Amino acid sequence: MSEYTYIIIDESPPMKEDFRDSVDYVLDLIISKLVRGKKKDFISVITVHDKNTSNPMNDRSPDQWQNCVLENPTLYSWDKLEHLMKERLQINHEDVERSEADVPRAIAIALQHIADLEGKKKRKSVKYSILVVSNWLSENSWDGLIEPICSLSLTYDDEKWGNGRISGSFMASFETAKSFIRDVNKEPPKLVSPTPVFRGEIRLFCDINAIDMRDTISSLTSSVDSLKSLLSGYDKAADSASLYFMADGYPLTKKEAYFQTKEIAVIPSDENFNDDDSMVHYKISRIKYVRNHYVYEEENNENSTEDASKEKLYGMSIIPATSTIQRQFKTLTHTGIDIISIAERGSIPPWYYKGESVMLFPGKSASTKDVTAFCMFSQALMVTDSIAIARVVQKPGRPVSLAALIPSFVLTEQTKSQIKTEEAASGVKRQHMQIDDDMQPEHYYGLTMVNLFFEDERRFAPFGKLGRVYKQEKDPQAKSSSAKETDMQRDIPTQEMVDVMEQFVEKLDLDRLNDDKPQDFKDESRFVEFNDFDTLPIPWNRGIDKQSTYKSISKVTRRILSQNSPKVHFMQKVVRVIYRYFLEDANGRSSLYDLVESSKKEPISGDARTAFDVLRESLEKSTKINGRNMFIPDLYDQDVLESDQDMKSLLKRMQNLYGVEKIESKEKSAQEEINVGKIRPGVAKELASIEQLLGIGGEK
Incomplete structure (x- = not known):
């Protein structure tokens, strides 16, 4: 754009x-x-x-x-x-x-x-x-x-x-x-036009697995030319009961590339210069990498390229994979989203979702039938609070993936606030419309497609140390009833530690800052709000942080979703400070590279500050208080948190309970007990020799 x-x-x-x-x-x-x-x-x-x-x-x-x-x-x-x-x-x-x-x-x-x-x-x-x-x-x-x-x-x-x-x-x-x-966190992002990642049909009641397998079997005896007709799509006549409508898919997220550096060739442009008397000017050009391949004429290569072949490892055997066999390894797939089943929205835990989300909308060239069917399907899922499980192929010949289609109301910058003029009032007075429970036709429906795992794709690492909370006795003077409880007291947190941590979590709970009633946002998961960032770093909140007239996302959710990538924005700020610093000394003939090189010998600013000094001062101004970590998300008022006496006393108490010195002393004392042979009673039997345990040896 x-x-x-x-x-x-x-x-x-x-x-x-x-x-x-x-x-x-x-x-x-x-x-x-x-x-x-x-x-x-x-x-x-x-x-x-x-x-x-x-x-x-x-x-x-x-x-x-x-x-x-x-x-x-x-x-x-x-x-x-x-x-x-x-x-x-x-x-x-x-x-x-x-x-x-x-x-x-x-x-x-x-x-x-x-x-x-x-x-x-x-x-x-x-x-x-x-x-x-x-x-x-x-x-x-x-x-x-x-x-x-x-x-x-x-x-x-x-x-x-x-x-x-x-x-x-x-x-x-x-x-x-x-x-x-x-402010380093207020740099505007680099906007790009979204590229569609899917254009095809959403199909219901279609036995696509059987059709793909049928086409694959047909391809084994077909020529290469006949494969093109098979890849064009499936035969709708083979599934006369299927219902389908067109849709386009766009990625919901985009990872912005970091500021990249490349190697350049730097050559002095002055023919006659003196390093002590005059400033050297440089000429910069890009480096092109050339890789040369030498072939000796007298070399007789008996093996031709036709003899080279790919291989497949099956157990300990190697199967040469010729072009014919490679064709048999592939299953012909056709672009499309095939609904397999319907499930409740909360039936899938969130950690089973993977990868990038894709927003599905009716296609740009979709007919009225396609738009009606798309909205009808999305609205039906919304009413029943359900999601669709689908088999997805984004492009012809690509692997099959499993995905969940989640219905949502899509709110863009244009659809967040739908404004109309009251007929009874003058043309100046306006009122905002709000979404109610009747699901009016003004709503924009969308489907969020998120990939799921196949059964054989799930990998869980071996468990680490699993802990639990040790509950102290009501009588603090009471002694432990067994050596096992003594071990628990040593290895797991006490109830006092857990209580202190709960107080700390409550202090940082964002929901207590929410002025809105929680019941107003009980359907918060149904809304998808698109960002509409401004391209200028101007003091006006836009994007997801801009309030909508719809009761869609709460104040706390907006704060969470309004955070920016610190690394991208920090690198942009560094480059901006460097530009600004050397711009003061630009003389019309010197390039930016010349100014940077000359600054290595002495500061070029009038007050003898280096570019690093200017950057440090700029970063200090961008923080609210000295010493504050500028990468802390601005989710709560940091000044209020720092001045909270309860928080300070709580942090002091946590340091005493979770102090590193205490943990190290525990480990040290445990190691000393092992070194001197003071084995805990509960472990003594486990460390006995095999002969003693079996009763076949030992001391006579």
Whole structure:
């Protein structure tokens, strides 16, 4: 998906005190997008009260939209970023003229430029964002602009309106925006378009195993050309009672790749240079690995490639697997999801689910019959609180897998809030619709497909040490009745330890922070909410954390599902700090590699700070308190937890009970008893010699 981001920055004199913060914020914002390296991430910076004039509105109405420069959206690079900082982001101390374009007019310019790019046909695969950076102290006029701006905004904004305002709009102070962008956990992810992993039929009452075996038997005596007709699909006439409908499957999760490094060739580009007098400039090129194969002409290779064959190991014997035998090893399979049986939702323990979840929807080219059958099947499973067990083949010829189809309500950014205008009220007042128990036709049904284990795929490791809780006697002075209880007292936790741990668990229980009533979310497992992340690190919660008007997911569940990957976001932050550090010393001729190399000799910043110092200070600012682990999920208020005296006393008590020194002393004393021969009574008989146990030897 292509992204166009328009950043409007005010360069008028009233911005003097806030201009440095504005520049820092804009640069960090652009670097955050640049680090992700998307090939369709275009940025346009619009400067207001610029010394020059270049925008489409001034070309149409000269002398009315002056001192506003709009650059065409482009992919930013190091050189482009350096030019922006050194040449364009400069405050203009001259007085503002009445013929100039102010911030509201700059918004209109950005919207008009979007309209020019779109033309008459709107592209659904393009996302537009407009960000205004201003303290709003300069004179701004909205005369004659409110209506055209609103009309253009509604034209190019797919999101619904609520409370008289577009849900995608927000306002924040400079301090809030800067603190948000400093947070390592707030880096926006790299968005990609989902690729379908399944396109086929969901079939009921189909004996697909018999059909696959029949086709496999037919293939043993068929030619290669006749196999193509068998792979096209199964013969529906052979299963006249089967019911089928089309569906598409998309992966529910995506693991984002980490920041990767590659080897490069670095060559000095200066012909004559002195390491002591001048700075060396380097030329960078990618390394191509070439593997050479040498064949000697005089060598006589008696074995041809046709003599090489694959093999199959059967017991201790080797079976040569020719191409004909390899065909017999394969069972012909046809793409499709075949329902085998129906089971209760809670009949399968969660640890038997495996792999990645796939969301199934009616196909894009599905007919009305397919959509109706899909929703009918999903709704029937929902009403009976059941799941379907299915045999799945995602592509022709692929292995068969076992999966569970779980029905769900699918809530996207567009379907979370369905808004309608009351007929009795004016057009401004709106109300939100909520899901009730009647299952209205506005609901979007989906099936979540999760793989299950076959019987021969299950592997359980041997058990480790299995423990239980030792219950103390009511009378603390009472002695243990047997040596076995003494051993239990030594090896397993006491009731006091368990009680302390229960108090600790209750302290960290997120459900106590939930303001909502638990009964409101008794059907929480029926809803699937899709994330809708923003591509900018802006101080506005989106994705799963954005509240829905539906009573679908509780506040606690949202907190749990709103955590980001710390490694991916931390690496992005490191690269952003490095960019920002060396950008201050860029001189137009030096590449980023040259600046990094020169910093090895001495710090290049004016205050003699290295890039590591800047990174450390930035990380300290992103934490709420000094010394706090920034990778702790923000599930609860850390400040409140740290200041809780009960928690501190509880932790102290746990340290005394579960102290490492005590555990080590126990192990040490046990080892000393063994060394000196003090064997516990319950173990003495087990350690006796075989001769003594059998009564055939021993001392005379």
